[in-house]
Amino acid sequence: MIAKELVVIGGGPAGLCAAIAAAESGSRVLILDRSARLGGQLIKQTHKFFGSENQYAKTRGFDIAKILLSRVDTFADLIEIWVEATVVALYPDKVLTVVQDGKYIKIQAKAIVVAAGASEKFLAFENNDLPGVYGAGAVQTLMNVYGVRPADRVLMVGSGNIGLIVSYQLMQAGVKVAAIVEAAPRIGGYKVHASKIARLGVPILTSTTVLRAVGETCVKQAVTVKLDPAWKPIPGTESVHDVDAICVAVGLTPLTSLLAMAGAMTSYIPELGGYAPILTDEHESTLADVFVAGDAAGVEEASSAMVEGRLAGLCAAKRLGYPHADFDDIVSECHAQLAGLRNGPFGCKTCAGIAKMREVRDHAR
Amino acid sequence: MLDKFGFATPEQVASRFFTEEVLKKPKAILECYEDIPCNPCVTSCPTGAITIGPDINKQPVLDPDKCTGCAVCVGACPGLAIMVAQIKEDRAWFKIPHEFLPHPAKNELWDAAGRDGRLIGVAKIEGVVLSPKTKTAIVTVSIEKAQLLRFATVVTKHA
Ligand SMILES: Cc1cc2nc3c(=O)[nH]c(=O)nc-3n(C[C@H](O)[C@H](O)[C@H](O)COP(=O)(O)OP(=O)(O)OC[C@H]3O[C@@H](n4cnc5c(N)ncnc54)[C@H](O)[C@@H]3O)c2cc1C
Numbered sequence: 212m213i214a215k216e217l218v219v220i221g222g223g224p225a226g227l228c229a230a231i232a233a234a235e236s237g238s239r240v241l242i243l244d245r246s247a248r249l250g251g252q253l254i255k256q257t258h259k260f261f262g263s264e265n266q267y268a269k270t271r272g273f274d275i276a277k278i279l280l281s282r283v284d285t286f287a288d289l290i291e292i293w294v295e296a297t298v299v300a301l302y303p304d305k306v307l308t309v310v311q312d313g314k315y316i317k318i319q320a321k322a323i324v325v326a327a328g329a330s331e332k333f334l335a336f337e338n339n340d341l342p343g344v345y346g347a348g349a350v351q352t353l354m355n356v357y358g359v360r361p362a363d364r365v366l367m368v369g370s371g372n373i374g375l376i377v378s379y380q381l382m383q384a385g386v387k388v389a390a391i392v393e394a395a396p397r398i399g400g401y402k403v404h405a406s407k408i409a410r411l412g413v414p415i416l417t418s419t420t421v422l423r424a425v426g427e428t429c430v431k432q433a434v435t436v437k438l439d440p441a442w443k444p445i446p447g448t449e450s451v452h453d454v455d456a457i458c459v460a461v462g463l464t465p466l467t468s469l470l471a472m473a474g475a476m477t478s479y480i481p482e483l484g485g486y487a488p489i490l491t492d493e494h495e496s497t498l499a500d501v502f503v504a505g506d507a508a509g510v511e512e513a514s515s516a517m518v519e520g521r522l523a524g525l526c527a528a529k530r531l532g533y534p535h536a537d538f539d540d541i542v543s544e545c546h547a548q549l550a551g552l553r554n555g556p557f558g559c560k561t562c563a564g565i566a567k568m569r570e571v572r573d574h575a576r
Numbered sequence: 577m578l579d580k581f582g583f584a585t586p587e588q589v590a591s592r593f594f595t596e597e598v599l600k601k602p603k604a605i606l607e608c609y610e611d612i613p614c615n616p617c618v619t620s621c622p623t624g625a626i627t628i629g630p631d632i633n634k635q636p637v638l639d640p641d642k643c644t645g646c647a648v649c650v651g652a653c654p655g656l657a658i659m660v661a662q663i664k665e666d667r668a669w670f671k672i673p674h675e676f677l678p679h680p681a682k683n684e685l686w687d688a689a690g691r692d693g694r695l696i697g698v699a700k701i702e703g704v705v706l707s708p709k710t711k712t713a714i715v716t717v718s719i720e721k722a723q724l725l726r727f728a729t730v731v732t733k734h735a
């Protein structure tokens with residue numbers, strides 16, 4: 212068994228900011244990530260980010276990853292990094308099992324920040340197991356990490372920010388987007404993203420869903436159908452699209468499986484994306500010394516993931532006996548930044564989710 | 577319209593434009609019609625012409641007196657929601673963001689599209705500035721003045 216001070220699970224924006232904040236406080240940190248490259252979702256994001264310039268808005272996602280990684284590098288004496296290291300188990304006594312190079316490694320941590328991000332939701336429809344039916348994350352990984360063109364003509368399912376942004380990126384890669392379908396009567400994501408696509412002639416079909424994929428060995432066509440106000444398919448409104456891929460972008464759900472395994476309390480909170488961990492205001496789970504930040508705590512944005520990571524990293528380091536010299540100031544600044552980001556009509560969903568989470572927490576006490 | 581199809585109504589568009597008198601000089605047109613947590617337009621503008629206020633979820637407002645039409649905000653806006661517009665004699669001139677390869681080149685003719693993606697005519701490429709920093713090209717185009725409120729982007733080189 213290897214003993215470590217702070218172990219950060221996941222090297223996306225939340226995990227990297229947690230590691231930086233903890234190292235700034237003086238703690239030793241081990242970052243574990245299952246991919247070959249650190250940066251999480253950021254390395255797939257070729258578009259300029261939203262948010263406040265405090266969180267690198269207007270910088271492209273992969274460039275934000277570079278900025279964070281160069282900050283990690285300045286703490287080379289304190290931050291250790293293992294890549295292609297998947298955490299497969301987490302136990303209540305803060306023991307982790309990591310698989311790397313086909314070997315199982317056990318680590319005893321003093322404190323943990325879970326920053327594992329989120330997993331994609333999927334959609335049930337006929338033939339959704341045909342090759343050519345992708346999740347949006349897979350399309351982005353093929354295109355933007357490996358430079359592989361995933362298809363020639365795509366039907367996008369879902370008009371949240373991910374569906375809209377990935378559609379735009381597909382078009383930049385030379386892929387034709389036949390249409391974006393959205394079951395709800397209105398577009399889910401930011402209208403500025405929708406407008407980028409609309410002006411390029413891609414129809415966004417609201418109150419419409421995918422009925423089935425057509426093809427023997429791979430997707431040849433997609434059949435869509437209009438929905439009535441009760442979200443029931445309207446017979447006779449089917450239309451056929453000649454596409455060789457269907458990309459599903461219907462939302463994300465926090466990756467809480469490790470937390471659940473260790474016995475941390477979770478609760479089903481739709482506003483946060485599904486089962487979400489019950490956390491203190493310091494982002495500590497119901498397991499002492501196990502903190503959670505970023506999409507793993509509730510699906511949101513990289514901007515808030517970075518702030519939450521910073522908060523969790525500071526609090527975990529303090530718990531380990533390394534209070535940051537400006538602890539109180541930075542913590543209140545983090546809370547103020549989060550409140551600012553969550554102030555608008557989109558952020559209020561997260562606020563509602565957090566309020567529900569707190570209710571469950573206070574009830575359980 | 578915007579909620580259902582993703583493009584603004586003519587009234588929304590008109591509300592962000594200025595009079596012909598004002599548009600004799602180039603001015604930024606902020607087509608950001610929704611409260612979202614975002615502010616790079618404000619922080620990028622060298623003359624302080626754009627304000628959002630303390631809550632970054634509010635929509636940006638342009639002070640046309642302060643705007644020089646420099647187009648820095650056009651390259652900074654992650655929503656690609658800003659263009660610079662100007663009227664020069666019988667043509668409307670625009671500076672727009674462009675993120676597709678190949679970029680247009682000076683003096684080429686390109687098919688122009690409106691906000692709904694429908695082709696509205698042919699635009700002349702008057703200049704292209706590639707910014708290695710933002711990786712968004714700023715393309716200057718001109719089109720007949722009647723298209724002032726309709727023009728949104730150039731889509732393909734005119735055959
Ligand atoms: C298309 C798209 C566009 C977006 N645009 C924006 C935007 O404009 N602005 C914005 O602020 N946000 C945006 N986001 C959201 C943003 O990318 C995420 O909210 C953010 O990346 C969440 O950060 P995270 O660190 O929590 O998780 P992730 O970035 O998902 O990182 C999690 C990391 O954990 C690792 N991991 C997971 N499980 C394990 C395990 N068991 N063992 C080891 N490692 C593990 C993963 O490999 C990954 O590297 C966008 C997202 C998408 C998909």
Ligand code: SF4
Nearest residue numbers: 621643644646647649
């Ligand atoms: S065009 Fe230049 S001066 Fe005008 S708002 Fe944009 S950045 Fe500011």
Ligand code: SF4
Nearest residue numbers: 608614616617653655
């Ligand atoms: S930068 Fe663009 S999208 Fe962001 S607030 Fe300004 S105009 Fe709107």
